[in-house]
Amino acid sequence: MKALPIGRYTNYDTFLNRLDARFKLLAMILFMVVVFIHFGSRAMDFTFYGLLMVMVLVFMRIAHIRIRQLLRAIKPMWFMMIFLLIINVLVVQTGEAFYIGDFPIHYDALFNTLYTFVRLILMLAFSLILTATTKPMDLTYALEWYLHPLTFIKVPVHIIAMVISLALRFIPTLLEEADRFMKAQASRGVDFENGKLREKVRAIISLIIPLFVSAIQRSTDLADAMEVRGYDPNGKRTRYRIMHFAKRDVLSLFFLLAFFGGMLALSICGIDFYAFIL
Amino acid sequence: MPLMFDHVYYTYDASSPLPSKAIEDIHFTLNEPFFCGIIGQTGSGKSTLVQQINALLRPTQGKVIVGEFVVDSSKKKMKEIKSLRKYAGLVFQFAEYQLFEETVLKDVSFGPKNFKENEEVAVEKAKKALKKVGIPEEYFSKSPFELSGGEKRRVAIAGLLAMEPQILILDEPTAGLDPKGAQEILALFYDLYQNGTSILLITHDMNVVLKYCTSVMVLHQGKLLGMYSPLDVFYQKELLSEAEIDAPDLICLVEQMEKKGFSLNRQNIRDIESFVAEIKKMKGEVK
Numbered sequence: 001m002k003a004l005p006i007g008r009y010t011n012y013d014t015f016l017n018r019l020d021a022r023f024k025l026l027a028m029i030l031f032m033v034v035v036f037i038h039f040g041s042r043a044m045d046f047t048f049y050g051l052l053m054v055m056v057l058v059f060m061r062i063a064h065i066r067i068r069q070l071l072r073a074i075k076p077m078w079f080m081m082i083f084l085l086i087i088n089v090l091v092v093q094t095g096e097a098f099y100i101g102d103f104p105i106h107y108d109a110l111f112n113t114l115y116t117f118v119r120l121i122l123m124l125a126f127s128l129i130l131t132a133t134t135k136p137m138d139l140t141y142a143l144e145w146y147l148h149p150l151t152f153i154k155v156p157v158h159i160i161a162m163v164i165s166l167a168l169r170f171i172p173t174l175l176e177e178a179d180r181f182m183k184a185q186a187s188r189g190v191d192f193e194n195g196k197l198r199e200k201v202r203a204i205i206s207l208i209i210p211l212f213v214s215a216i217q218r219s220t221d222l223a224d225a226m227e228v229r230g231y232d233p234n235g236k237r238t239r240y241r242i243m244h245f246a247k248r249d250v251l252s253l254f255f256l257l258a259f260f261g262g263m264l265a266l267s268i269c270g271i272d273f274y275a276f277i278l
Numbered sequence: 279m280p281l282m283f284d285h286v287y288y289t290y291d292a293s294s295p296l297p298s299k300a301i302e303d304i305h306f307t308l309n310e311p312f313f314c315g316i317i318g319q320t321g322s323g324k325s326t327l328v329q330q331i332n333a334l335l336r337p338t339q340g341k342v343i344v345g346e347f348v349v350d351s352s353k354k355k356m357k358e359i360k361s362l363r364k365y366a367g368l369v370f371q372f373a374e375y376q377l378f379e380e381t382v383l384k385d386v387s388f389g390p391k392n393f394k395e396n397e398e399v400a401v402e403k404a405k406k407a408l409k410k411v412g413i414p415e416e417y418f419s420k421s422p423f424e425l426s427g428g429e430k431r432r433v434a435i436a437g438l439l440a441m442e443p444q445i446l447i448l449d450e451p452t453a454g455l456d457p458k459g460a461q462e463i464l465a466l467f468y469d470l471y472q473n474g475t476s477i478l479l480i481t482h483d484m485n486v487v488l489k490y491c492t493s494v495m496v497l498h499q500g501k502l503l504g505m506y507s508p509l510d511v512f513y514q515k516e517l518l519s520e521a522e523i524d525a526p527d528l529i530c531l532v533e534q535m536e537k538k539g540f541s542l543n544r545q546n547i548r549d550i551e552s553f554v555a556e557i558k559k560m561k562g563e564v565k
């Protein structure tokens with residue numbers, strides 16, 4: 001599907017595909033934390049963003065993800081970024097500024113926007129890599145594995161995992177269906193791209209209602225089908241595929257933790273390399 | 279006016295890591311009015327082919343000429359796309375899911391209204407179309423979601439009839455209808471054809487092809503094996519086995535009878551009635 005914001009799993013047999021889903025989930029979360037921590041100075045921040053970007057590109061190369069896929073995921077964000085820039089310019093009134101005519105533009109405003117932008121790109125890139133190299137089912141299993149301790153305080157982890165995995169399972173189906181309904185309504189003269197607001201609203205309604213109707217229909221059918229086959233949400237379940245940590249997972253985990261620890265240390269101590277150089 | 283495919287190719291997800299070729303090098307010309315069948319196995323590219331006609335999908339290569347419209351691979355938005363979609367109306371497989379309005383009548387008049395008909399004319403056209411597909415008047419104010427599957431299908435078909443397209447494309451319109459209902463709907467299409475509308479019918483029911491179609495396209499794995507007369511195609515054993523299609527029972531019967539020494543005029547046999555007539559003629563000759 002064209003509109004899918006995150007990567008569709010592609011069945012390449014790469015190192016990243018082979019890694020355990022639990023490890024990859026943890027890795028993504030830690031990378032995101034790194035994306036959000038501040039280092040000693042702005043220059044340091046952007047140095048490490050550059051480093052992360054290089055890592056992202058290497059991972060993407062390994063996983064056969066094209067840059068174009070990432071660009072496509074970023075595309076819808078332009079509008080938001082411009083909006084954010086305007087807000088920032090109007091609101092942020094600290095730090096040094098330069099003037100366009102009489103109007104002050106503060107460097108802080110520009111940097112604020114840039115930070116958000118870079119962070120968003122990095123986050124998107126990491127989730128793209130995760131979803132392109134991990135089957136949705138494995139991700140759910142991983143999530144369930146992490147949530148497992150919560151069963152001790154009576155959280156229905158298994159049910160949550162089942163709901164998530166069903167939802168994930170039906171995303172492509174729903175997208176396919178939306179595509180079909182769009183085509184069917186386009187055949188009846190609906191124009192989804194042009195038209196006045198009123199026409200646009202009608203166009204959307206002609207798409208949403210059939211989608212809802214069929215989604216509800218589908219979910220009741222699915223519930224019946226599961227019940228008929230004896231699914232019991234509270235029953236004890238065994239698993240067909242059992243996940244094992246392999247040597248590569250342990251090694252990768254070691255590198256990940258070393259990297260994360262290093263980053264954290266640099267951040268907490270607020271070390272600024274550039275201060276030494278200059 | 280002609281419907282022309284000029285070496286049309288279509289690949290799904292062409293720029294993705296997993297492209298899939300759906301149709302390849304489709305080339306044919308049909309002169310209006312036609313009642314053309316499209317047959318082929320599941321996945322042979324029938325639905326993909328017809329979606330090129332009203333530009334729901336644009337060819338990856340080649341072009342389609344529909345009346346005065348040209349659909350080609352250019353990324354540009356077609357200005358006349360709306361007129362094209364009014365000229366060539368497409369009823370989808372499982373069309374019943376496209377219903378969404380509060381009432382049956384509103385839903386059917388949705389199409390004409392989109393093509394800038396005013397309210398009254400649209401409602402008039404909708405009523406006419408609903409009558410044609412055999413939906414009684416007391417259903418007009420019902421919600422489409424209260425209808426049975428077959429009734430929904432009829433309403434959906436009416437939704438396109440009300441647009442009065444010049445070419446009506448139908449993707450398995452009778453799948454899942456009861457035999458009598460299916461016959462009625464097909465008779466309606468034939469009636470439209472005789473009044474000058476061109477019909478392009480995707481179907482898995484070979485009896486329908488034999489009975490109604492003036493020509494038939496055979497697709498196999500995205501390639502057009504050829505355009506034939508339905509009276510010829512079912513006697514070509516090799517072609518049928520290549521396309522993995524079974525001939526209608528009636529054809530098998532005729533062939534068996536010919537083997538046993540009966541001489542029948544194949545060109546006259548399109549359905550049970552014409553078969554019986556042919557047998558009667560033969561009896562007359564024997565006497």
Ligand SMILES: Nc1ncnc2c1ncn2[C@@H]1O[C@H](COP(=O)(O)OP(=O)(O)OP(=O)(O)O)[C@@H](O)[C@H]1O
Pocket residue numbers: 290291298299300318319320321322323324325326327371
């Ligand atoms: N949206 C899509 N994305 C990717 N591939 C598709 C898509 N739709 C169809 N295909 C592929 O294109 C090929 C042709 O599909 P198409 O729907 O045209 O077949 P069909 O002849 O209409 O089959 P059926 O008789 O089952 O309706 C199939 O191999 C199918 O897997």
Ligand SMILES: [Mg+2]
Pocket residue numbers: 324325326371449
């Ligand atoms: Mg089809």
